[in-house]
Amino acid sequence: MVSMVIRRVxxxxxxxxxxxxxxxxxxxxxxxxxxxxxxxxxxxxxxxxALRQQLxxxxxxxxxxxxxxxxxxxxxxxxxxxxxTSVAGExxxxxxxxxxxxxxxxLVSVVVGVAGGVFSAVKDxxxxxxxxxxxxxxxxxxxxWVGSMLVVVFxxxxxxxxxxxxxxxxESPTAxxxxxxxxxxxxxxxxxxxxxxxxxxxxLDVLGSDYIRMAAANGIPPRSLIFRHALKNAAIPVVTVVGxxxxxxxxxxxxxxxxxxxxxxxxxxxxxxxxxxxxAVQAVAVVFTLVVIxxxxxxxxxxxxxxxxxxxx
Amino acid sequence: MTLVAPFTEITDVSGxxxxxxxxxxxxxxxxxxxxxxxxxxxxxxVAIASPILLPDVAAERAGDLADxxxxxxxxxxxxxxxxxxxxxxxxxxxSQDTLIGVxxxxxxxxxxxxxxxxxAGYVGGRLDRTLCWIADLVLSLPAMVLVIVVLSxxxxxxxxxxxxxxxxxxxxxxxxxxxxxxPVREQLYIAAAVVAGLSPSYIVRRHVLPRIVGPIIVQLSLxxxxxxxxxxxLAFLSLIAGPPAPSWGGMVADGVGVMFQQGWLxxxxxxxxxxxxxxxxxxxxxxRDVSTEGWSPKRSPSRSTKQREKKGAHAPAVxxxxxxxxxxxxxxxxxxxxxxxxxxxxxxSFEVGPGETVGVVGESGCGKTTTALAILGMLxxxxxxxxxxxxxxxxxxxxxxxxxxxxxxxxEIAYISQEPMVSLDPAFRIGWQLEEAVxxxxxxxxxxxxxxxxxxxxxxxxPDPKRAARMYPHELSGGMAQRVVIARALAxxxxxxxxxxxxxxxxxxxxxxxxxxxxxxxREHGMAILLxxxxxxxxxxxxxxxxxxxxxxxVETASVxxxxxxxxxxxxxxxxxxxxxxQHAAGMLPTIPGSVPExxxxxxxxxxxxxxxxxxxxxxxxxxxxxxxxxxxESRCVHAREVRST
Numbered sequence: 001m002v003s004m005v006i007r008r009v010x011x012x013x014x015x016x017x018x019x020x021x022x023x024x025x026x027x028x029x030x031x032x033x034x035x036x037x038x039x040x041x042x043x044x045x046x047x048x049x050a051l052r053q054q055l056x057x058x059x060x061x062x063x064x065x066x067x068x069x070x071x072x073x074x075x076x077x078x079x080x081x082x083x084x085t086s087v088a089g090e091x092x093x094x095x096x097x098x099x100x101x102x103x104x105x106x107l108v109s110v111v112v113g114v115a116g117g118v119f120s121a122v123k124d125x126x127x128x129x130x131x132x133x134x135x136x137x138x139x140x141x142x143x144x145w146v147g148s149m150l151v152v153v154f155x156x157x158x159x160x161x162x163x164x165x166x167x168x169x170x171e172s173p174t175a176x177x178x179x180x181x182x183x184x185x186x187x188x189x190x191x192x193x194x195x196x197x198x199x200x201x202x203x204l205d206v207l208g209s210d211y212i213r214m215a216a217a218n219g220i221p222p223r224s225l226i227f228r229h230a231l232k233n234a235a236i237p238v239v240t241v242v243g244x245x246x247x248x249x250x251x252x253x254x255x256x257x258x259x260x261x262x263x264x265x266x267x268x269x270x271x272x273x274x275x276x277x278x279x280a281v282q283a284v285a286v287v288f289t290l291v292v293i294x295x296x297x298x299x300x301x302x303x304x305x306x307x308x309x310x311x312x313x
Numbered sequence: 314m315t316l317v318a319p320f321t322e323i324t325d326v327s328g329x330x331x332x333x334x335x336x337x338x339x340x341x342x343x344x345x346x347x348x349x350x351x352x353x354x355x356x357x358x359v360a361i362a363s364p365i366l367l368p369d370v371a372a373e374r375a376g377d378l379a380d381x382x383x384x385x386x387x388x389x390x391x392x393x394x395x396x397x398x399x400x401x402x403x404x405x406x407x408s409q410d411t412l413i414g415v416x417x418x419x420x421x422x423x424x425x426x427x428x429x430x431x432x433a434g435y436v437g438g439r440l441d442r443t444l445c446w447i448a449d450l451v452l453s454l455p456a457m458v459l460v461i462v463v464l465s466x467x468x469x470x471x472x473x474x475x476x477x478x479x480x481x482x483x484x485x486x487x488x489x490x491x492x493x494x495x496p497v498r499e500q501l502y503i504a505a506a507v508v509a510g511l512s513p514s515y516i517v518r519r520h521v522l523p524r525i526v527g528p529i530i531v532q533l534s535l536x537x538x539x540x541x542x543x544x545x546x547l548a549f550l551s552l553i554a555g556p557p558a559p560s561w562g563g564m565v566a567d568g569v570g571v572m573f574q575q576g577w578l579x580x581x582x583x584x585x586x587x588x589x590x591x592x593x594x595x596x597x598x599x600x601r602d603v604s605t606e607g608w609s610p611k612r613s614p615s616r617s618t619k620q621r622e623k624k625g626a627h628a629p630a631v632x633x634x635x636x637x638x639x640x641x642x643x644x645x646x647x648x649x650x651x652x653x654x655x656x657x658x659x660x661x662s663f664e665v666g667p668g669e670t671v672g673v674v675g676e677s678g679c680g681k682t683t684t685a686l687a688i689l690g691m692l693x694x695x696x697x698x699x700x701x702x703x704x705x706x707x708x709x710x711x712x713x714x715x716x717x718x719x720x721x722x723x724x725e726i727a728y729i730s731q732e733p734m735v736s737l738d739p740a741f742r743i744g745w746q747l748e749e750a751v752x753x754x755x756x757x758x759x760x761x762x763x764x765x766x767x768x769x770x771x772x773x774x775x776p777d778p779k780r781a782a783r784m785y786p787h788e789l790s791g792g793m794a795q796r797v798v799i800a801r802a803l804a805x806x807x808x809x810x811x812x813x814x815x816x817x818x819x820x821x822x823x824x825x826x827x828x829x830x831x832x833x834x835x836r837e838h839g840m841a842i843l844l845x846x847x848x849x850x851x852x853x854x855x856x857x858x859x860x861x862x863x864x865x866x867x868v869e870t871a872s873v874x875x876x877x878x879x880x881x882x883x884x885x886x887x888x889x890x891x892x893x894x895x896q897h898a899a900g901m902l903p904t905i906p907g908s909v910p911e912x913x914x915x916x917x918x919x920x921x922x923x924x925x926x927x928x929x930x931x932x933x934x935x936x937x938x939x940x941x942x943x944x945x946x947e948s949r950c951v952h953a954r955e956v957r958s959t
Contacts, residue, residue: 306740
């Protein structure tokens with residue numbers, strides 16, 4: 001367990017450095033001057049000088065990065081070059097929104113995905129084929145398109161749920177849940193499909209193993225074979241896929257937040273990128289990476305809990 | 314000269330051009346693959362030709378505004394968008410950016426993934442570990458987020474975005490190439506090529522690459538689908554392909570903007586994206602199937618053939634006989650195989666009395682385990698009982714429903730196998746698994762069940778029962794694991810224990826201990842044991858009676874004393890002669906020449922005839938019946954009486 005923590009920290013540090021230095025390296029690689037490029041023909045010479053200074057372009061790259069890093073570790077991500085607000089403040093306000101969106105999607109993926117996977121592994125035949133086809137179709141559909149269709153059906157045609165917008169939890173829990181329902185649904189579809197597929201394969205694999213046959217030969221009832229023995233053993237590959245899907249969900253969240261006008265980190269990332277607000281983009285990327293590292297860490301711990309061999313060694 | 318032979322083989326197996334053309338031919342025989350390839354080819358032509366044929370579309374800011382947001386019509390087949398532009402034209406021209414994006418990402422993925430994957434797989438060692446570490450690192454990054462970081466510096470730059478995507482997803486291909494290279498490297502013909510002094514780069518090009526083309530294409534098709542979804546996603550966010558440039562993702566965004574007025578507009582680009590992703594995914598599936606069908610056995614198409622066929626109304630009246638606990642009559646079991654049904658056990662008949670120990674002996678492939686599993690209704694995939702009866706406690710086990718036979722398993726008949734280490738669930742503690750067996754097979758619950766678990770662990774003489782209960786299977790030795798497996802079998806106090814080679818996987822001292830344990834348990838509980846083994850020494854040690862099986866048939870049944878003193882079948886004689894326990898001198902151990910005939914290729918007459926030293930022409934005449942040759946002594950040999958007296 002201890003060695004695992006050390007190993008994770010060992011990989012977390014280079015990851016964070018890599019992501020945070022990316023935009024500095026890119027800025028220095030830009031032919032000509034980044035400030036000029038960002039302003040295009042819009043800016044006055046004064047604006048140009050101010051932007052140069054704000055981006056720290058008058059210093060060498062490594063000094064720019066060091067300067068940024070030494071402030072970032074204290075939680076200071078600088079100010080937005082568009083509206084001058086504190087980037088860290090903006091991120092703190094938006095982080096809970098994105099996290100509730102993503103944790104909702106993970107919850108749905110695990111519950112629906114595992115249930116569907118177990119069901120289709122045990123009940124063979126047409127249902128398994130129907131789920132296969134559904135998994136394929138869901139996989140092929142872009143998340144932003146599925147989201148749009150959900151808006152058409154549930155918001156416009158049926159008028160069950162709001163089409164866009166977000167209500168904070170503190171304002172009204174029911175309105176909050178309603179405002180997140182469609183985004184979470186749209187975001188989770190792809191990972192539900194992946195989890196169903198993986199769960200079914202893992203379950204079929206485990207159900208065909210010797211220890212299940214031997215347990216059956218000694219009178220252990222099928223219900224226990226499926227829901228205790230097979231499910232716990234199959235959980236290990238399923239956890240892997242949930243971890244990978246979670247990383248993918250961050251990409252999906254960027255699209256979904258923009259489609260549904262949810263004020264999370266994803267929509268901040270896109271509006272900042274569109275206006276070349278580099279300090280903001282950089283900070284959001286670092287926060288995303290940090291969350292991904294935490295997710296990977298949680299997956300590692302889940303492995304340890306599920307696999308006794310890993311725990312004792 | 315010795316090198317010549319393997320060398321000609323080398324050119325044969327790898328012979329890339331012929332292997333490739335065979336691969337392509339097999340692929341083109343699949344309609345699914347052909348459909349995908351045709352679609353993708355048409356799309357490529359469209360992407361190249363349409364911007365040339367429709368030069369104005371890319372820069373068209375607005376069409377006929379009076380004619381905007383129209384549905385499909387003869388003039389505009391797919392309708393018009395919010396600015397009155399023709400949707401079909403924009404869809405066709407927009408395919409170019411989409412395909413360029415996918416192409417750029419794939420080129421980067423290949424340039425990084427293939428050489429590095431080959432290098433890591435082929436060289437191994439520290440380089441391999443370092444590259445794998447980096448690959449894991451990169452794969453744990455959120456790709457979309459980093460691509461957007463790049464786009465915040467290089468505004469609207471499709472190539473920069475897709476190069477980034479390529480770099481971030483290259484590790485996926487790297488892993489596939491590395492994993493595919495590792496085993497290829499171990500293969501004999503590569504070793505021969507190295508011995509022949511061929512350079513590594515030549516070996517990789519000629520022998521390794523052709524072999525891993527399949528997995529590479531599969532992974533590339535998946536990555537292409539991913540790149541396409543990313544490209545359209547970025548266009549949807551107008552991070553690339555800003556207006557007025559037509560793009561599939563941008564067209565979805567336009568459609569979303571006017572969703573309330575015209576719901577149609579998100580369909581054409583959505584379908585175009587989904588079809589292309591599907592074509593890529595299904596092509597990958599087809600390539601995977603084709604590239605594995607050559608050397609991996611095809612999985613049985615029916616995943617769950619009914620294990621037990623209901624044998625309807627003509628189930629005969631059950632004869633109850635107090636001396637017989639298990640009575641098997643004419644049991645015939647067949648398995649579905651590619652060449653039709655083959656019989657693994659035929660007309661097998663024998664009896665086990667209460668408290669009796671009966672050994673079933675024979676070489677591997679003689680139908681011993683099949684018989685044992687058939688009794689419990691656990692034949693598994695493709696196996697089914699064709700005929701016969703298995704009477705146990707007044708009922709025919711072979712006619713029971715799955716639910717009813719479950720009641721018998723564990724509480725009436727228990728089963729232990731030869732591999733104790735794979736008989737226990739690795740994810741649960743020993744105590745938990747035993748308690749579960751106790752609860753499943755007895756009315757005991759709670760503290761009573763826990764107490765019973767301790768009792769069971771003591772009965773099988775585990776040194777520290779309390780500690781053992783807290784252990785996981787992987788912490789046990791083979792001998793300990795077999796004791797735990799026996800404890801689980803005893804949980805329901807069964808009247809019959811079927812032990813399938815219970816000592817084969819154990820070392821000699823363990824074998825003796827486990828046999829001793831089985832014997833003492835039997836004495837205490839009066840439990841009958843059906844012991845499947847190939848070891849006559851074990852039979853002599855523990856059994857009362859013996860059933861000898863050969864090629865799916867019972868060839869002799871006798872008491873242990875009779876069998877060892879007067880074997881009535883040449884096969885039994887040969888088994889006794891080759892038994893290492895009988896060897897006193899240090900001479901060569903005699904073996905039985907030849908081998909057990911293949912299932913489905915049985916000789917007519919006596920099945921042992923090809924290996925028999927005492928055969929006469931009479932042995933070839935039809936099926937040989939079991940003959941009574943003494944008191945409870947039967948043999949399936951036409952010369953049994955003569956054989957017995959020799």
